[in-house]
Amino acid sequence: MIKLHGFMPAWNLVDPSPYVTKAMILFKMANIPYDFEMADLESVSKHKAPYITLESGEVIQDSTFIRQYLEQEHGADFSGGYGAKELGFAFAVERLCENHLNNILINSRWCKQDNFDKGPKMFFMRVPEEMRENVINEVRGMVTAGQNYQGIGRHNDDEIFELGKMDVDAISDALGDNDFILGANPCGYDASIYATIAGISTTFFECRTGEYARQNPRLMAYIDRMKNKYF
Numbered sequence: 001m002i003k004l005h006g007f008m009p010a011w012n013l014v015d016p017s018p019y020v021t022k023a024m025i026l027f028k029m030a031n032i033p034y035d036f037e038m039a040d041l042e043s044v045s046k047h048k049a050p051y052i053t054l055e056s057g058e059v060i061q062d063s064t065f066i067r068q069y070l071e072q073e074h075g076a077d078f079s080g081g082y083g084a085k086e087l088g089f090a091f092a093v094e095r096l097c098e099n100h101l102n103n104i105l106i107n108s109r110w111c112k113q114d115n116f117d118k119g120p121k122m123f124f125m126r127v128p129e130e131m132r133e134n135v136i137n138e139v140r141g142m143v144t145a146g147q148n149y150q151g152i153g154r155h156n157d158d159e160i161f162e163l164g165k166m167d168v169d170a171i172s173d174a175l176g177d178n179d180f181i182l183g184a185n186p187c188g189y190d191a192s193i194y195a196t197i198a199g200i201s202t203t204f205f206e207c208r209t210g211e212y213a214r215q216n217p218r219l220m221a222y223i224d225r226m227k228n229k230y231f
């Protein structure tokens, strides 16, 4: 059986990571069984989750390469029956989620002290106490550097919220009156779009963009629909 490595249910989410959530849904969409195992980030070259381990021992890292593997090796069809033009549009919305809105999600969880203390700090509980603070500072330093490099970390709170609102509005407009991103049927990109909207809008964290998303009935109906279908 294929092993999918991720984290654990937390913060009112099936997994803290939108990418792990995306991979879980892709397996469910494709009706391919998997065993879920805790990720060991030190054991894989990219040091990120999700990754999958095949029965052969081969490891595939990155949610998008996992999607490609399921398509190429298991014949999974994530098209939802839509054509190339529509799928190109949905892929662009997925990239908006993964390459922009998820940075706002990370910013709120890792850079706001109260959110960090009740959220990501739990990842360090297994680090021996005498080393814990140093390890936390080092990892948070890397996350902050990543945020600055990507650019989101250079904005103030109000500006981040402005940008977050634009993302949320764009996703809501893209969804329109559809049940799923492209229409009445889900496609593979819904996995990621759902994971990001659910992640940013969890009530567990204080996040202005998340609160804004929660006020959007269309997006809330969408995440309910996806959650009911796949979890």
Ligand SMILES: N[C@@H](CCC(=O)N[C@@H](CS)C(=O)NCC(=O)O)C(=O)O
Residues within 6 Å of the ligand: 016, 017, 018, 019, 041, 047, 048, 049, 050, 061, 062, 063, 064
């Ligand atoms: N492009 C990757 C992103 C995965 C990712 O960023 N995973 C995060 C959790 S949300 C992670 O494992 N971070 C650990 C680290 O960066 O050290 C994918 O699609 O799988």
